Amino acid sequence: MGVFASIIVLLIGVSYALWQFIVNQTGNNRVSSTCLSISLEDVTSEIRMENTFPITDEEGMKTTPYEFTITNTCDTFISYDVILGVLANEDPTTDMNPSYIAAVLDRGAIKTLNEYTSTTVDGYKEAYILQTGSLSPTDEVSYSLRLWMDESVTATEDSMNKNFLSKVVVRATVSNYSPVEQGFDTLSEAMLVNEYQSSSVASAKAQIEAKQAPDFTQTAPIIIWSESHASTTTTTSATMPHPDLVGNGESYSAGLTAQNVLPRIGTSYTFNSETGRYAIGDLSYVDPTTLDYGGETNYYYCGAGFNTNSSDRITPYQKYTNCTTIF
Numbered sequence: 001m002g003v004f005a006s007i008i009v010l011l012i013g014v015s016y017a018l019w020q021f022i023v024n025q026t027g028n029n030r031v032s033s034t035c036l037s038i039s040l041e042d043v044t045s046e047i048r049m050e051n052t053f054p055i056t057d058e059e060g061m062k063t064t065p066y067e068f069t070i071t072n073t074c075d076t077f078i079s080y081d082v083i084l085g086v087l088a089n090e091d092p093t094t095d096m097n098p099s100y101i102a103a104v105l106d107r108g109a110i111k112t113l114n115e116y117t118s119t120t121v122d123g124y125k126e127a128y129i130l131q132t133g134s135l136s137p138t139d140e141v142s143y144s145l146r147l148w149m150d151e152s153v154t155a156t157e158d159s160m161n162k163n164f165l166s167k168v169v170v171r172a173t174v175s176n177y178s179p180v181e182q183g184f185d186t187l188s189e190a191m192l193v194n195e196y197q198s199s200s201v202a203s204a205k206a207q208i209e210a211k212q213a214p215d216f217t218q219t220a221p222i223i224i225w226s227e228s229h230a231s232t233t234t235t236t237s238a239t240m241p242h243p244d245l246v247g248n249g250e251s252y253s254a255g256l257t258a259q260n261v262l263p264r265i266g267t268s269y270t271f272n273s274e275t276g277r278y279a280i281g282d283l284s285y286v287d288p289t290t291l292d293y294g295g296e297t298n299y300y301y302c303g304a305g306f307n308t309n310s311s312d313r314i315t316p317y318q319k320y321t322n323c324t325t326i327f
Contacts, residue, residue, distance in 0.1 A: 225276030
C-alpha cells in the first residue's frame with residue numbers, strides 16, 4: 001500500500017505534467033460604423049497546439065501559421081492595429097503567463113507577448129498590439145501569425161498544466177495620414193514611413209531589418225534540413241516505473257515487465273534530411289547508470305516515460321524514432 005501511495009503522488013506530479021497551449025481563430029471578424037468598414041477573414045485554419053513545450057525561434061518559424069487578410073471595404077483611408085486578444089471566459093480559461101508566448105507576424109522581429117505594446121479591448125483579459133498599418137479604400141493586406149512557447153521557459157508550476165487561448169482582433173480608425181504633411185518630401189522616404197506608419201525613416205528601416213535578408217537561392221516548396229548539434233551540453237530526464245511494481249499483483253501495474261522499467265538506449269543513429277528527424281539504432285533496454293561513458297562507445301537516447309490510462313493502469317512508452325532531438 002505504501003508503494004501505491006508513492007506512485008499516485010508521482011503520477012500527479014510527473015505523468016500529468018503536460019504543456020498545454022491552445023490558440024483558436026475561426027470565422028470572420030467584422031468591425032463597422034457609419035464611416036468605417038473593414039473585414040478580417042481567415043485564409044487558413046486556426047493555430048491549435050496541445051501538450052506543447054518550449055522550442056527555439058528557428059523551430060517556431062517552421063510551424064504552420066494562422067493566415068488572415070484585412071480588407072478596407074469603405075471609401076475612407078484607415079489606420080489599423082493588429083491585436084492579439086487573450087481570452088479569459090473560456091473553458092479552459094487562459095492562465096499562462098504572456099511572457100512565455102513568442103509571437104511574430106510574417107517575418108518581423110520575434111518577441112514574447114509582454115514585449116509588445118499592451119492595450120485594452122472589451123471582452124478580452126489582455127491585449128497586445130502586434131502591428132500597425134494603413135489601408136486606402138478597397139485595399140487589403142495579408143498577414144501570417146505564428147505563436148509558440150518561448151525556448152527560455154522552464155518546467156515550473158507557473159508554466160506547466162497551463163492554457164493560452166487568444167484571437168486576432170483588428171481595430172481601425174478613419175485616418176488622413178500623409179507622409180508629406182509629416183515632413184517627408186522624397187518618394188522613398190514617404191513610401192517607407194507610410195508602409196510602416198513610422199514617425200521616422202530610421203524606425204521604418206529598423207522594422208525592415210528585423211525581417212532579415214531573404215534567401216533568394218531557395219524557392220518554395222523546397223526545404224533543406226541539415227543535421228546540427230548544439231555546442232553546449234543539454235540534459236533530459238525520464239521517469240520510469242519502479243522495478244518493485246513488476247509482478248506485484250496490483251491491477252494498476254498489471255502487464256509491466258522488466259523491460260518496462262528501463263529506457264531504450266542505442267549505440268547508433270540515423271538522420272532523415274527530408275523530415276529533419278532522427279532515429280536511434282542498435283537498441284537495448286538498459287540501466288543507464290551501469291554504462292561506461294568513458295569508453296569508445298557512444299550511447300544515444302531520445303525519450304521514455306510512463307502515463308496512466310483511464311483505468312489508472314500504468315502504461316510505459318519508449319521513443320526512439322521520429323526524434324527532433326537526441327541525447
